[in-house]
Amino acid sequence: MIKVEKLHFSYTNIPFIENMSFDVNNGEIFGFLGPSGAGKSTLQKILTGVLTKYDGSVEVDEKEVRHAGPAFYERIGVDFEFPSLYEKLSARQNLRFFASLYPQSRDIDRLLESVGLLLESDKKVMYYSKGMKSRLNFIKALIHDPQVLFLDEPTSGLDPTNARIMKDLILAEKAKGKTIILTTHNMHDAAELCDRVAFIVDGRINALDTPRKLVMSKGASKITYTYLVDDKEVTKEALLKETEKDALLHKLISENAILSIHSSEPNLNDIFLEVTGRTLI
Ligand SMILES: Nc1ncnc2c1ncn2[C@@H]1O[C@H](COP(=O)(O)OP(=O)(O)OP(=O)(O)O)[C@@H](O)[C@H]1O
Ligand SMILES: [Mg+2]
Numbered sequence: 001m002i003k004v005e006k007l008h009f010s011y012t013n014i015p016f017i018e019n020m021s022f023d024v025n026n027g028e029i030f031g032f033l034g035p036s037g038a039g040k041s042t043l044q045k046i047l048t049g050v051l052t053k054y055d056g057s058v059e060v061d062e063k064e065v066r067h068a069g070p071a072f073y074e075r076i077g078v079d080f081e082f083p084s085l086y087e088k089l090s091a092r093q094n095l096r097f098f099a100s101l102y103p104q105s106r107d108i109d110r111l112l113e114s115v116g117l118l119l120e121s122d123k124k125v126m127y128y129s130k131g132m133k134s135r136l137n138f139i140k141a142l143i144h145d146p147q148v149l150f151l152d153e154p155t156s157g158l159d160p161t162n163a164r165i166m167k168d169l170i171l172a173e174k175a176k177g178k179t180i181i182l183t184t185h186n187m188h189d190a191a192e193l194c195d196r197v198a199f200i201v202d203g204r205i206n207a208l209d210t211p212r213k214l215v216m217s218k219g220a221s222k223i224t225y226t227y228l229v230d231d232k233e234v235t236k237e238a239l240l241k242e243t244e245k246d247a248l249l250h251k252l253i254s255e256n257a258i259l260s261i262h263s264s265e266p267n268l269n270d271i272f273l274e275v276t277g278r279t280l281i
Contacts, residue, residue, distance in 0.1 A: 001026040001148070001179050002047065006056035009046060009203075017042065017054075017203040024181060025195075029174050032183040033190045033272065034200030035280050040183035041081055043200070044152050047181065048078050060148065074102060077146035081153055083137035087126040091117055091136050094125060095143055102144035111139040114169060116162070131158050138166060142173070149173060151182040155189055167193060185280045187268035197268070201276045211268055218271045225261040227252050233259060 002024035009017040017039060024030040032040040045051040046058055052066040059065070061075065085094050092108060099105035112118040115135035125133065134157055141149060154170060155163040170193060174180055184190050190197050191211040198208040207214060221240040226233050238246045240263060252258050269280055 001061065002030075002181070003057070003059040003062075004047075005058075007046070007058060008055040009042065009051065009053070011042075015203075017046075019056075020203075020205055022198060022205060022208060024179060026179055027174070027177050028195040029170070029180040029182065029193050031190045031194035031197040032181075032200050033185065033187065033194075033197050033268070033280070034183075035185055035278055038200040039203040040185075040200055041152055042203070044078075044080065044150050044181070044183060048076060048150050049073075074144060075146055076148045076150060077141035077144065079138050079141040079149070079151045079154060081156075083133040085125045085133060085136060085140070088124060090122045090124055091128070092121040094136065095140060098140050099143050104145065105143050106145050108143075111142060115139055115165060131162055134158060135162065135166070138169070147178060149178055149180045149182075151180065153183055153185075155184070155186065163189075187272065187280060191268050199272055199276055201278050206276045207271075214271050214275075215266055215268060218266070218274050221263060221265045223261060223263045225249065225252070226259040227257050228259060 004023070005021050007017055007020040008015065032043055034040050042051065046054055047060065047065065049065045049068040049072065054066070057064060060068075060072065063072065065072070086097065089097065091112065095108045095111065099108065109118060112121045115138065117132060117135060120128075120132070125136065128136065138151070138154060141151070151170065155166050158166060167189065170180060170182070182193065194211060196209060197211050197214065199206040209217070222237050223240055223243065224235060224237050226235045228234070236248065238249060243249055272278070272280055
């Protein structure tokens with residue numbers, strides 16, 4: 001579906017993206033996970049033909065994106081970081097206008113209802129809150145029922161309820177067979193939504209795999225147990241895969257002297273830090 005090979009790109013005379021290659025499969029949710037300034041939005045802009053002065057090859061449906069024409073823009077839907085809406089028009093008028101640019105469109109009322117905006121659809125967008133604008137911008141990207149969706153930070157700025165609605169809508173698009181490329185710095189969203197995740201820092205991909213494999217390949221699960229020494233609680237940690245070597249643990253179990261025991265798996269944030277040396281925030 002998407003094939004990026006030996007991509008180079010710079011905003012100035014200093015190279016930013018250097019020799020980046022990856023593929024996105026048909027029907028998958030592919031995530032760019034990285035901290036602020038990593039290059040996530042830059043990549044989205046290259047993949048959607050907004051930034052065309054790149055070297056190397058970026059193909060969507062076997063066509064080079066820098067030569068993309070109207071047919072390409074009918075195939076893709078874009079929900080970028082900053083909503084691009086007409087403030088003086090109502091939500092419904094915005095959607096009607098954007099729908100008129102395409103040969104086909106989805107049902108506007110159903111889209112508005114899906115993000116809880118139907119009752120306020122005749123309000124001018126200038127009176128919308130930030131979260132309402134994000135939701136409207138998202139359904140604007142769906143209006144022509146595109147095959148490929150590019151979503152830049154789709155849950156940022158949303159409260160937990162609306163973030164949940166947004167994630168369910170993204171999963172519903174995937175269930176219809178759509179290919180989705182999203183960016184996030186939220187490891188929970190990446191782990192929940194993405195089939196595969198690319199870790200991005202300073203314009204580079206540091207790792208790329210399923211969230212599960214990224215966690216399993218690098219991180220080690222731990223157990224933490226507590227016991228009493230002279231009436232004082234002591235805490236000790238051990239790697240789950242090395243508990244058979246932990247003589248103290250065996251002794252405490254045999255004496256029934258364990259006060260508490262917990263196991264914990266590393267999360268994507270821990271792995272991101274281990275692989276890139278950077279945190280996600
Ligand atoms: N038009 C531009 N001209 C020059 N530099 C730019 C331009 N747009 C972005 N940059 C720089 O490119 C780098 C990557 O920016 P980008 O917006 O892709 O990051 P991001 O990963 O999307 O970050 P965030 O999570 O904050 O959205 C940053 O250092 C940024 O300052
Ligand atoms: Mg960004």
